[in-house]
Amino acid sequence: MKKNILAVLLSAALAGSMAGCATKEKPSGDLQKITFVLDWVPNTNHTGIYVAKEKGYFEAAGLDVEIVQPPEDGAEMLVGAEKAQFGISAQDGLMPALIGDNAIPVEAVAAVVQHNTSGIISRKGEGMERPKGLEGKKYATWDKDLEKAMIKNVMEEDGGDFSKVELIPSTVTDEVSALQSKSVDAIWIFYGWTGIASKVADFGTDYFAFKDINSTFDFYTPVIIGNTNWMEKKPDATKAFLSAVKKGYEYTIDHPEEAVDILCKAAPELDKELVAASQKYLNEQYKAEVEQWGYIDPDRWNGFYNWVSENGLSETKISENTGFTDDYLE
Known part of the structure; x- marks a missing residue:
């Protein structure tokens, strides 16, 4: 992403x-x-x-x-x-x-x-510490099929309805500033950079990781x-x-x-x-x-x-062991 x-x-x-x-x-x-x-x-x-x-x-x-x-x-x-x-x-x-x-x-x-450190960050205390809380909120989207399918999946796992999320085309270059300005409510981030940046800025946030909701997303x-x-x-x-x-x-x-x-x-x-x-x-x-x-x-x-x-997110079925090898590691 x-x-x-x-x-x-x-x-x-x-x-x-x-x-x-x-x-x-x-x-x-x-x-x-x-x-x-x-x-x-x-x-x-x-x-x-x-x-x-x-x-x-x-x-x-x-x-x-x-x-x-x-x-x-x-x-x-x-x-x-x-x-x-x-x-x-x-x-x-x-x-x-x-x-x-x-x-x-x-x-x-x-x-x-070793693990996917990405997830959804939001302003602290506004109910988005879990996927269902995205209902009725503004999410900054890249409008990618895989992105939306993953969010839909974790919301449904949590009893939420993805159709109730307000999708806002993402123009975000500074996630912390975007949350502070309230131009959006929730953003997909990588915690090791943006999540840490929110702490350095002393800005309160809530966060959930995709892999913690569905282990398949620990890619x-x-x-x-x-x-x-x-x-x-x-x-x-x-x-x-x-x-x-x-x-x-x-x-x-x-x-x-x-x-x-x-x-x-x-x-x-x-x-x-x-x-x-x-x-x-x-x-x-x-x-x-x-x-x-x-x-x-x-x-x-x-x-x-x-x-x-x-889930029909690729043109064709992806064969086993496609796209990676451990053979060159020593």
């Missing part, structure tokens, strides 16, 4: 910022050149990537990695066209790239965090994706890249304060107080209960796509 926010934010916040958000490249020599495209503005989902670059893990693995901002249509098309070898996406956003006549050669190779977001053809031709480089990224995230977990400094150095436009608070939250999410950073559970991956297919 992030790419729906992306087009608005890029025009407002990213003009001319690419050079400032990526760390300087060293002479490549014989290093394998890799372009890595983000999914959004730099944030704590990306910290491990910037740490891996700053600490020299990529170079030590024989790689020259450039981190770039995404186009308006997201990272998937750039990676699919092999203009970038790797990037950031999400299981829900990746789905259109995997099916139908317009399928492109991309697949997820690692989970950045993988965000994920690292790669170009399937490139990875098949260069399996060693792919494994080396993911090993360096894994090392970056593990260093972030062990050294959060230094990791915050590294991210803010790469993206000085970020609010350091927010970054530090968000980093503290996400450090518990990167690996959660699993031992290996990046692991993707086939049952959870397939379960979400099965629900999508069963």
Whole structure:
């Protein structure tokens, strides 16, 4: 769902910022050149990537990695066209790239965090701490079929009626400000950034997570994706890249304060107080209960796509184990 926010934010916040958000490249020599495209503005989902670059893990693995901002249509098309070898996406956003006549050669190779941290945020005390409370309220929508189907599902699970929600086309670029101004009542967010931002701003909110209402919605977001053809031709480089990224995230977990400094150095436009608070939250999410950073559970991956297919939200049925692999993780 992030790419729906992306087009608005890029025009407002990213003009001319690419050079400032990526760390300087060293002479490549014989290093394998890799372009890595983000999914959004730099944030704590990306910290491990910037740490891996700053600490020299990529170079030590024989790689020259450039981190770039995404186009308006997201990272998937750039990676699919092999203009970038790797990037950031999400299981829900990746789905259109995997099916139908317009399928492109991309697949997820690692989970950045283990669980879906997205849900609905609202002003505190207005009855929207549970899905049924959205009845009669203004929800800022991207007008996507999957988005609306998920909200309808969790509302019905809670005894609510989705038809009673007032859908407002989303132009939100600052969720906390939008709630404060009362232009909308409820917004889909990722708690690790916007939920934490509301706390930093000392603005009272209520929140419910999709995965807490329906476990099928505990899909993988965000994920690292790669170009399937490139990875098949260069399996060693792919494994080396993911090993360096894994090392970056593990260093972030062990050294959060230094990791915050590294991210803010790469993206000085970020609010350091927010970054530090968000980093503290996400450090518990990167690996959660699993031992290996990046692991993707086939049952959870397939379960979400099965629900999508069963509810007529994809052009064709999505086959088992489509769109991901754990084979390059070590």
